[in-house]
Amino acid sequence: MSKELTSRETDYSQWYNDLVIKGELADYSAVRGCMVIKPYGYALWENMRDQLDKMFKATGHVNAYFPLFVPKSLFEAEEKNAEGFAKECAVVTHYRLKNDPNNKGKLIVDPEAKLEEELVIRPTSEAIIWNTYKGWIQSYRDLPILVNQWANVVRWEMRTRLFLRTAEFLWQEGHTAHATKEEAIEETTKMLDVYADFVEKYMAVPVIKGVKTANERFAGAEDTYCIEALMQDGKALQAGTSHFLGQNFAKAFDVQFLNKENKQEYVWATSWGVSTRLIGALIMAHSDDQGLIMPPRIAPLQVVIVPIYKGPESKPVIDEKVAVLMKELKQLGVSVKYDDSDNARPGWKFAEYELKGVPVRVALGMRDIENNVVELARRDTKEKKSVSMDGLAVYIQQLLEEIQENIFNRALSFRNENIREANSWDEFIEILDTKAGFVSAHWDGTPETEEKIKEQTKATIRCIPLDNKQEAGVCILTGNPSTQRVLFARAY
RNA sequence: CGGGAUGUAGCGUAGCCCGGUUAUCGCGCCUGGUUUGGGACCAGGAGGUCGCAAGUUCGAAUCUUGCCAUCCCGACCA
Numbered sequence: 001m002s003k004e005l006t007s008r009e010t011d012y013s014q015w016y017n018d019l020v021i022k023g024e025l026a027d028y029s030a031v032r033g034c035m036v037i038k039p040y041g042y043a044l045w046e047n048m049r050d051q052l053d054k055m056f057k058a059t060g061h062v063n064a065y066f067p068l069f070v071p072k073s074l075f076e077a078e079e080k081n082a083e084g085f086a087k088e089c090a091v092v093t094h095y096r097l098k099n100d101p102n103n104k105g106k107l108i109v110d111p112e113a114k115l116e117e118e119l120v121i122r123p124t125s126e127a128i129i130w131n132t133y134k135g136w137i138q139s140y141r142d143l144p145i146l147v148n149q150w151a152n153v154v155r156w157e158m159r160t161r162l163f164l165r166t167a168e169f170l171w172q173e174g175h176t177a178h179a180t181k182e183e184a185i186e187e188t189t190k191m192l193d194v195y196a197d198f199v200e201k202y203m204a205v206p207v208i209k210g211v212k213t214a215n216e217r218f219a220g221a222e223d224t225y226c227i228e229a230l231m232q233d234g235k236a237l238q239a240g241t242s243h244f245l246g247q248n249f250a251k252a253f254d255v256q257f258l259n260k261e262n263k264q265e266y267v268w269a270t271s272w273g274v275s276t277r278l279i280g281a282l283i284m285a286h287s288d289d290q291g292l293i294m295p296p297r298i299a300p301l302q303v304v305i306v307p308i309y310k311g312p313e314s315k316p317v318i319d320e321k322v323a324v325l326m327k328e329l330k331q332l333g334v335s336v337k338y339d340d341s342d343n344a345r346p347g348w349k350f351a352e353y354e355l356k357g358v359p360v361r362v363a364l365g366m367r368d369i370e371n372n373v374v375e376l377a378r379r380d381t382k383e384k385k386s387v388s389m390d391g392l393a394v395y396i397q398q399l400l401e402e403i404q405e406n407i408f409n410r411a412l413s414f415r416n417e418n419i420r421e422a423n424s425w426d427e428f429i430e431i432l433d434t435k436a437g438f439v440s441a442h443w444d445g446t447p448e449t450e451e452k453i454k455e456q457t458k459a460t461i462r463c464i465p466l467d468n469k470q471e472a473g474v475c476i477l478t479g480n481p482s483t484q485r486v487l488f489a490r491a492y
Numbered sequence: 493c494g495g496g497a498u499g500u501a502g503c504g505u506a507g508c509c510c511g512g513u514u515a516u517c518g519c520g521c522c523u524g525g526u527u528u529g530g531g532a533c534c535a536g537g538a539g540g541u542c543g544c545a546a547g548u549u550c551g552a553a554u555c556u557u558g559c560c561a562u563c564c565c566g567a568c569c570a
Contacts, residue, residue, distance in 0.1 A: 004504095014563085028562070084570050124570075158493060158568050165569070218570040241570080308529050347530035365529060375529075492569095 005355070007289045012233045019283055020162045023292045023356055033160035033167030037276070040356065043300035045170065045276060049150065051202050051298065052172065052274070055194050061146040061174060066128050068152070069119035074127045078252035084219020085123045088156040090167075092119040121154045126220065126245070126271060129175045130253040137177060137267060139258045144187070145177040163280035164237075164492055171275035177267045179257065181246075184268035185223075188244040189466075191272040192225045195240035203278065204295040204408035205229050205285045206415045207239055208438075208487065210463025215447050218271075222246035228462045228487070230415045231284040234436020236462045236489035239281050242272035280492070285411050292357030293379055295407055296400035303329060303336040303396060304358045306349045308365030315340075321369060321389070325362070328393035334400065354379060359403050360396055380407050421485070428476050428488070432459055438489045442482035444475035453477055459488045 005022060006014040020026050025041030037045065053063070069092060076082040096113035100106040122128065133145060154168045174191060178184040192209055199205050207227035217224045221243035229239045250256070250266040259265050286293040296302055305325070307318045322338050329336045339349055346363065353361055363375040374392065377384040380403050387395060418437025422428035431439050443449060443461065453476075454460050464486045473482045 017563085030561085032561070081570080087568075155569085159566095212570090216570080221570080224570075243570085310528065342528090345528050345530090345532060347528085347532085349531090351531050363529070367529075 035166050047298040056148050061148045064147045070122050070128045072118045074131050075120045078220050081220030090121040090154045123155045130249040134253050134255045137257050140179045143179045148174040169276050171273050173273040176270045181268050184270050188242045188270045192242040196227050202297045203282050206412040210465045213461045218243045229281050236491040237281050240274040245269035286407050291355030294357035296359045296404045301358050302334050303360045304353045305338045305362045307340050308346050314366045332397045425476050438487045440485045441476045442473035443486050444478050444480035449477050459490050462487045462489050
């Protein structure tokens with residue numbers, strides 16, 4: 001396979017596609033808009049999933065599973081939610097195929113097998129879950145319900161991109177039910193914090209926590225909180241959302257509970273999710289023209305060892321040294337692969353593992369063994385150096401942490417350098433067109449102004465940062481008074 | 493979904509306008525050998541419903557229509 005990558009400068013979109021496909025994370029499939037997640041990409045997702053799952057459980061959540069299909073009557077119950085998703089729903093109308101009498105060997109949908117009620121393939125699961133919760137909740141003693149599910153969902157997108165927007169994708173969706181508004185809001189922000197912690201500490205991608213404007217809010221939510229990340233091309237990417245749903249779903253599905261005072265009240269809800277889209281964020285935040293750069297804490301493979309041998313007699317000597325190192329690394333919980341395959345030479349392997357973003361590469365040959373060293377190469381800086389074999393496993397373990405920190409700091413500097421204040425419309429346009437990134441600017445707070453800015457510049461309000469300072473100013477478009485700046489960007 | 497482009501072996505491609513024996517080349521793959529410190533070399537070999545389907549024709553990779561997929565631009569995107 002040709003492994004040449006398009007450079008970021010030449011064609012950023014193509015660079016991204018090349019990384020996904022040549023890095024063997026995923027591939028196109030026979031199904032429109034749907035991708036095959038390959039073993040290397042899936043291993044990455046598993047690591048992300050496992051860590052998030054631990055964090056959800058540590059905050060008191062449990063996992064469950066709800067059906068893929070949602071009867072249309074349930075789907076339409078919460079009007080805003082239904083309306084928001086209606087345009088992108090796949091719908092099951094029949095339950096049987098039959099042989100085509102006019103075309104031997106072919107099948108047709110059996111017209112006699114039409115469903116009484118269509119089944120919507122979940123684009124999100126609020127409807128089926130709240131219909132279920134109705135049966136679970138009678139009293140305040142049944143609350144809170146803190147349930148998460150790992151699932152696939154389908155959204156029939158017009159235009160898809162590997163990981164960033166696919167018709168089917170994997171995600172988790174937490175759906176919680178609470179006795180009070182305060183508790184539900186606390187849950188919403190708590191899970192936003194969990195997401196931010198995960199994305200920053202494990203994926204090494206810095207994020208801005210904020211709240212969405214009404215225009216950008218989840219259909220059916222009272223408030224949508226989000227974490228926003230910045231990609232290397234200066235476009236923003238929504239990396240996760242946590243919604244305060246108020247009593248909208250409780251009212252739509254008539255979920256009430258008896259409080260301590262023996263009065264019926266509607267339940268307060270939240271939902272929150274992150275998806276395989278995070279993999280797109282990971283790729284675009286860290287990778288370079290040589291390929292992927294995996295953050296060590298979630299890398300499918302942390303260390304690869306490449307032997308360099310001359311003649312058949314040196315190989316067993318190298319094998320022996322490698323076996324010791326591998327054992328020590330595994331004891332420290334470091335994932336490691338010894339690539340002693342004979343069908344590629346060292347140079348080819350170096351390039352291949354750089355493409356795949358393996359954080360640390362160890363190379364050793366007889367020359368090293370004589371000197372009791374190995375050649376250690378780190379993917380993030382491409383720095384190579386000779387390191388003593390004594391205490392090597394511990395050294396590598398520490399190096400992995402250093403790499404993790406380094407790529408986070410690198411992404412953080414980039415992000416911080418690309419948040420700029422605009423105090424006039426001209427300034428705003430100029431930053432968007434010449435520098436991209438986040439633009440911090442005053443906005444008069446109306447959906448109409450937000451919409452006009454979007455029409456004219458394609459920039460949207462990514463969020464109102466949670467820690468936003470209040471300051472008097474004037475809206476960059478209308479000149480009307482404003483109390484705070486909001487973050488604009490062009491986004492994925 | 494609208495406009496544009498593309499689809500030939502695992503990957504990248506020539507041939508298509510102007511229909512005509514056995515579909516071109518490179519990489520990769522297989523076998524043997526020599527090699528191995530940044531994408532090795534020699535020799536031999538395998539691999540193709542020319543995206544899918546229909547049509548025109550004595551004859552289609554080549555012409556026509558429909559469909560599918562991918563890319564770019566737009567619309568859409570909680």
